[in-house]
Amino acid sequence: MNNYFIYLFIIVISIAGCFYNVDNDLTNNEIRLLNLEKQIKCPICPAETIAESNTKVSKDLKNFIKLKIDEGWSDDKIKSFLISKYGKEILATPQKKGSDLFLWIIPIIVLIFGVFIYWSLYKTIRFRTKGEQN
Amino acid sequence: MIYGSLGDLVIKLSLGMYIYSIFAIFIGIKYQDLKFIYSARLASYFGTFLLLLSTITLVLGFVNHDYSIQYVADHSSNTMPYIYTWIAFYSGNEGSLLFICTCLSILLFLFIQNKKLNDNSINFSHLFILLFQIFLLISTSVLANPFTEASNIVKDGQGINPLLLHFGMFVHPPVQMLGLTAVVVPFSIAIGSLCAKNENLNLNSLRIWALVTWIILTTGLALGSWWAYTILGWGGYWAWDPVENSSLMPWLLMTAFIHSIMVQKKRNMFKGWNLFLIIFAFFMAQMGMFINRGGPVPSVHSFGSSSLGWTFLLFMFVSTIFSFVFFIYRYRSLASVNYVQSVLSRESLILVQNVLFLSVAIITLMGTIYPVFTKSIEDEQIYVGREFYDLVNAPILLLIMIILSIAPFVPWKNSNISSYINKKIIIFVIAVLFAILNSWIISGHYWVTISFVVLYFSSIQILIEFYKILKTSFNKFKNLRNALFKFLNILYSNLSRYGGLISHTGILLVMLGIAGTSFMGIEKDFALKPGQSGTLKNYQFTYLKTDITQKSDHTNIKAVMQIDKNGKSLGEYTTSKSYYPRFDMNSTKAGILNFGLEDFYFSQSVISDDNSAVFEVKINPLVSLIWTGAFVVVVGALISVIPVHKKKDKVKIK
Numbered sequence: 001m002n003n004y005f006i007y008l009f010i011i012v013i014s015i016a017g018c019f020y021n022v023d024n025d026l027t028n029n030e031i032r033l034l035n036l037e038k039q040i041k042c043p044i045c046p047a048e049t050i051a052e053s054n055t056k057v058s059k060d061l062k063n064f065i066k067l068k069i070d071e072g073w074s075d076d077k078i079k080s081f082l083i084s085k086y087g088k089e090i091l092a093t094p095q096k097k098g099s100d101l102f103l104w105i106i107p108i109i110v111l112i113f114g115v116f117i118y119w120s121l122y123k124t125i126r127f128r129t130k131g132e133q134n
Numbered sequence: 135m136i137y138g139s140l141g142d143l144v145i146k147l148s149l150g151m152y153i154y155s156i157f158a159i160f161i162g163i164k165y166q167d168l169k170f171i172y173s174a175r176l177a178s179y180f181g182t183f184l185l186l187l188s189t190i191t192l193v194l195g196f197v198n199h200d201y202s203i204q205y206v207a208d209h210s211s212n213t214m215p216y217i218y219t220w221i222a223f224y225s226g227n228e229g230s231l232l233f234i235c236t237c238l239s240i241l242l243f244l245f246i247q248n249k250k251l252n253d254n255s256i257n258f259s260h261l262f263i264l265l266f267q268i269f270l271l272i273s274t275s276v277l278a279n280p281f282t283e284a285s286n287i288v289k290d291g292q293g294i295n296p297l298l299l300h301f302g303m304f305v306h307p308p309v310q311m312l313g314l315t316a317v318v319v320p321f322s323i324a325i326g327s328l329c330a331k332n333e334n335l336n337l338n339s340l341r342i343w344a345l346v347t348w349i350i351l352t353t354g355l356a357l358g359s360w361w362a363y364t365i366l367g368w369g370g371y372w373a374w375d376p377v378e379n380s381s382l383m384p385w386l387l388m389t390a391f392i393h394s395i396m397v398q399k400k401r402n403m404f405k406g407w408n409l410f411l412i413i414f415a416f417f418m419a420q421m422g423m424f425i426n427r428g429g430p431v432p433s434v435h436s437f438g439s440s441s442l443g444w445t446f447l448l449f450m451f452v453s454t455i456f457s458f459v460f461f462i463y464r465y466r467s468l469a470s471v472n473y474v475q476s477v478l479s480r481e482s483l484i485l486v487q488n489v490l491f492l493s494v495a496i497i498t499l500m501g502t503i504y505p506v507f508t509k510s511i512e513d514e515q516i517y518v519g520r521e522f523y524d525l526v527n528a529p530i531l532l533l534i535m536i537i538l539s540i541a542p543f544v545p546w547k548n549s550n551i552s553s554y555i556n557k558k559i560i561i562f563v564i565a566v567l568f569a570i571l572n573s574w575i576i577s578g579h580y581w582v583t584i585s586f587v588v589l590y591f592s593s594i595q596i597l598i599e600f601y602k603i604l605k606t607s608f609n610k611f612k613n614l615r616n617a618l619f620k621f622l623n624i625l626y627s628n629l630s631r632y633g634g635l636i637s638h639t640g641i642l643l644v645m646l647g648i649a650g651t652s653f654m655g656i657e658k659d660f661a662l663k664p665g666q667s668g669t670l671k672n673y674q675f676t677y678l679k680t681d682i683t684q685k686s687d688h689t690n691i692k693a694v695m696q697i698d699k700n701g702k703s704l705g706e707y708t709t710s711k712s713y714y715p716r717f718d719m720n721s722t723k724a725g726i727l728n729f730g731l732e733d734f735y736f737s738q739s740v741i742s743d744d745n746s747a748v749f750e751v752k753i754n755p756l757v758s759l760i761w762t763g764a765f766v767v768v769v770g771a772l773i774s775v776i777p778v779h780k781k782k783d784k785v786k787i788k
Contacts, residue, residue, distance in 0.1 A: 052368035092519030
């Protein structure tokens with residue numbers, strides 16, 4: 001049993017050791033800008049965010065967001081401002097509140113259902129065949 | 135001209151052939167008359183020939199710029215490069231339909247040739263493939279005929295979507311369409327065998343066709359992501375776009391399926407589950423075709439809106455309901471004698487993996503169609519983007535990868551958990567140490583480290599297995615040549631397993647690549663004037679100049695960059711952007727410099743009048759692993775498809 005603890009110790013220490021921050025040369029505001037760009041949809045493209053799209057509107061929106069970040073607006077404030085201007089379709093992904101919370105609950109339902117499938121297959125196969133063997 | 139009417143005639147003749155074929159096979163099965171079955175097969179062969187002929191006609195129409203065909207006028211032009219006229223025929227809705235009909239007819243040909251006439255499960259499978267083929271052909275010849283005559287003949291055609299003018303166009307769309315269509319073959323084999331009361335589901339044939347389909351789907355996905363990375367100009371390879379999702383979902387289910395039929399092969403279990411998976415996979419493949427052909431979901435890739443999508447939707451519902459009713463009706467006959475004995479056994483882990491793959495597929499499906507629901511309820515267009523999929527699917531996929539590194543090395547039936555841990559813990563610790571060392575060298579993010587752990591844990595076990603085989607062969611034969619021969623012989627006798635292990639290693643490399651680009655990639659926009667330079671990490675780049683060339687159908691703006699890495703000059707590289715006024719579309723060609731595993735990526739977005747430009751600059755670490763890994767996956771899968779003629783003396787490995 002002692003061996004396990006030694007191994008466990010090594011694993012925990014080593015995993016903890018790799019949780020250091022990666023130096024990626026970007027400032028905090030730049031990272032925020034990048035993240036926001038990926039959450040805001042380009043208003044005139046079929047399904048691209050402003051980070052991906054090369055249209056002029058996207059560039060303007062990017063500049064706008066950059067400006068507001070530098071002015072000290074929070075991410076939420078920028079987003080709700082854009083929603084009030086363009087409607088909910090400006091978001092690449094719905095927020096986790098209101099009626100769109102349902103979208104975020106779907107995966108949980110699916111996973112619970114998955115566990116159910118696993119158990120039912122596991123069990124029925126077991127019981128039925130045991131019954132047949134008797 | 136001749137091509138239009140000839141092609142139209144030939145396509146209708148082939149429809150007639152297939153309709154005859156389906157009646158003949160029906161009569162043949164009903165009265166057990168082999169003559170009818172034989173004639174049905176001949177008719178199907180001839181149908182393949184006719185469809186090939188009509189495809190060739192369409193291609194010739196394109197090559198000779200026959201604008202009396204509406205479809206040719208809409209999808210080609212005099213100025214388009216000659217080489218693209220050969221492949222432009224599948225760039226639109228109608229032509230791509232003809233393309234998938236032809237592909238399916240070839241698959242059907244390959245499936246029925248050299249099969250015994252009195253094998254009813256083959257005949258039923260033939261019947262179901264024919265049903266789908268006839269549906270496709272009716273859609274092609276009636277609803278979306280590529281040979282429709284133009285109302286007025288133009289001098290020059292519309293031309294092709296400029297994003298398609300790329301080498302990726304030669305390979306990705308046909309492979310992807312072929313893959314989605316090919317799912318019908320394993321589906322029909324499974325349902326057909328069940329109709330013929332072959333409860334074994336015609337397993338060998340099913341396995342090979344499922345694997346072939348899976349290989350095509352995998353290749354399609356890999357080529358698609360590669361195309362996106364090099365041509366779409368946003369530096370990514372996967373955007374969780376509806377059309378991408380619709381090609382991923384059947385892949386997920388086929389992946390689950392090719393694993394679970396292994397359980398059926400070895401342990402004779404999970405028959406009902408397998409049938410469920412393949413029905414669902416076929417459903418997803420049709421869903422993919424529906425979304426592609428003018429479904430309700432906005433996407434960058436779809437064929438434009440056409441009403442044809444709804445026909446596909448209808449067929450999808452009918453075929454799925456029929457299959458499930460039939461499945462429930464025959465469910466009892468699919469019971470198994472064996473059962474899952476332990477949570478830690480290979481069949482149990484495969485079941486977990488199956489359920490997880492199914493969950494990812496369902497979550498993706500829900501995310502894809504969620505906007506449609508909200509639009510009908512709230513009348514507000516919303517989008518479900520990558521934030522949702524990344525957050526939800528990535529952990530499940532990671533869990534699948536962890537299972538992947540465990541399951542192939544767990545015995546069937548039963549194993550003891552504590553003795554298992556005892557056996558594997560040293561390997562695990564070594565894998566962790568290696569991973570940390572490795573991650574430290576490339577200063578990796580912790581998710582990259584975790585990917586390394588999974589990769590090493592799996593690879594070390596694979597190496598140990600090979601070592602054991604090598605040892606047994608050397609113990610048996612002292613002579614080097616004989617021993618090596620023995621070694622290869624053992625490998626050959628179990629090709630499906632070793633092919634699978636190679637594929638697993640490949641998929642772990644893909645995972646490492648994805649983790650690297652997602653968590654260690656850097657991107658930044660630089661607004662530069664000519665002569666100015668910027669720095670990102672250890673790269674310095676100077677924007678030199680812009681060259682503008684005016685072509686007949688587009689304007690090409692080429693920006694030249696001088697790039698240095700660690701102070702060393704690498705030379706001049708270009709990124710170009712072409713504007714096609716006819717489509718009001720830009721096609722971007724990014725500059726990509728590859729340094730082993732790391733890519734330096736830059737593309738221009740806006741160029742002002744004074745030549746100052748905005749550049750998107752990215753450093754994508756480990757990105758080449760994605761395509762290398764995908765290649766390894768395909769090679770492994772191809773190895774496991776090779777039919778093995780087993781010798782009588784089976785070799786046991788301890």
